[in-house]
Structure formats: structure tokens, C-alpha cells
Amino acid sequence: MIEVKHVTKTFDGFRALDGLTMSVPDGSIYGLVGPNGAGKSTILRHITGIYRQDEGEVLVAGEPVYENPAVKARIASIPDELYYFLSASTRDMMRLFRGFYPRFDQKRYEAMKDIFTTVNEKQPIRRLSKGMQKQSAFWLAMCCRPELLVLDEPVDGLDPVMRRQVWSLLMSDVAEYGTTVLVSSHNLRELEDVCDHVGILSHGKVLVERSLSDLQENVVKMQVVFQEKELPQLPADLEILHVSQVGRIHTLIIRGNATDITNRLAVYAPILMDALPLTLEEIFIYELGGEDYEVRDIVL
């Protein structure tokens, strides 16, 4: 759905994007993470056609986005800083969006009043609270029935109940209509529950981009108790990323598939052995922490 190739963008001599390349598959929920100033909002503004890149290519559904209204009509976005016309209400914006988005779903708009109950659709959006403004933005974006939803820290400012509600709405749209969602966030734990692809951005570049299943199948946490208190001499080709010990329990983070690793450790006749999945946070720390120290800063 999205192909970003070697994009650079310079603001007053400062390189905010530095040859950024990323690829978002159709129908995926892609999480973009990275420290403050990494370039997340900047690349999202290129993908939604607000900025024009200095170099490189930004393609959505195979077409350049900048100054391309036909492609923009397939994309809805919630930017980090919401902008509305002075005194426009949610209902006014609905009328505007209805004219722009060919698949705008008026029935859904009416039905969603039951979800966003605290938002007065006739009140100017600028007078709503920050969280209510986000709710209003979601309400409108979901009714555009876009092929691509681009969300810049979308749940920031929403209460926990509304956060869940919004993620669940997004996931059901992905399942039902194949919507592609690109979402930036600082919260890896939250992304883990919803994303199937993750990209880590640092200094205007994507450091790592993988599918969640690739990440999860490639590293495992083993908790093992051996006959002896000490760790036996394990084969040198076993890629052990981290070892710790509490009492007699050894915790080993090993690169590889859980079944293979279990079979290889079974040779040592452990008294107890358990293969546990790693959280997204742990995977990034153990698998990538050595490659670039900044990954640690991002996930810690």
C-alpha cells in the first residue's frame, strides 16, 4: 500500500529525513516507533501529501501522493496537531468530508453517535476538550471508509476505555474492509496488541522493519533448571543473546525457533524446561540492542 524509497527532507539545513525507506503491506496495521524528533510526523506528512520530499519517492497504491487528489481521497489521517476551521463542528466537518471522500458512510456517522456519546456534534470542535477532539477526529476518519488510515499518536489524550474502543474499531475495519493502518506511537506495549508490522525510526531513517510474526518466531525465552546448579557448556553455535539466573532457574534468550531450541536443550536432560514468548519490548532490547544502542533508548 505504501512504498517510501530513499526519502530525504531538509528544513533550514537540518536533515529531518535521511534516505528513509519503508514498506507498508496492504491490509496491515503498521506501527512506527522512535524517539522524539526521529522524523515520525515528518514522514507521515509526506505519506499524506502535505510535504513534498527533497529526494526519493513516496507512493501510495503505486502513485505519488503530493498534489494528487485522487490518491488523497483514498487516505484519511489524524495528524498530531488537529486542525479545524474556526467554529466548525463535527457535523460541519462531516459535510465537508462527505463531499471529498467518495466512500463516506453517512449511516455509520449516525450510528457512531452511540460510541462517541460525550462529543456534541454541533459544538465547535475547537471548544471540545483535547480528548474529545481526538474522538471527533476518529469519528470522522472512520466514516470516510479510507483504504489507508494514517494516525499520528492517535490515542494520546484518550481515556483507557476510549483507547480500547478505538483500537477495537480500527481492528474490525482492518478485518472487514482490509483497511491499511499506519500508526505512530511511543507505546510499544500498546502497539504489540494491535500491530502486525513494526518499523523503528531513528535520525530520519528506518533502522528495522519487520513483521511481528517474524520477530516472534525468531527468538525465544527459555526457563530451564538443569541437574547441576551451574549452566552446562552449551554448543557454541547456539545464539544466546542473554543469560540470567535466579536460584536454580536459568533464563536464556536464544535466537531461533522454540521447537528447535527445546530439542537442543533436551539433550542436557533438564529437570524443568519452558519456552516462553517474548514481548515486543524484550525482542527489540535483546535482538537489536547490540546493533544500535539507540534501539534501547527507544524501547526502554
Ligand SMILES: Nc1ncnc2c1ncn2[C@@H]1O[C@H](COP(=O)(O)OP(=O)(O)OP(=O)(O)O)[C@@H](O)[C@H]1O
Ligand atoms: N516544519 C519544520 N521546520 C523545521 N524543522 C522541522 C519541521 N518539522 C520537523 N522538523 C524537525 O525535524 C525533526 C523530526 O521531527 P518530527 O516531528 O518528524 O519528529 P517525531 O519523530 O514525530 O517526534 P515526536 O515523537 O517528538 O513527535 C525534528 O528535529 C524537528 O525539529
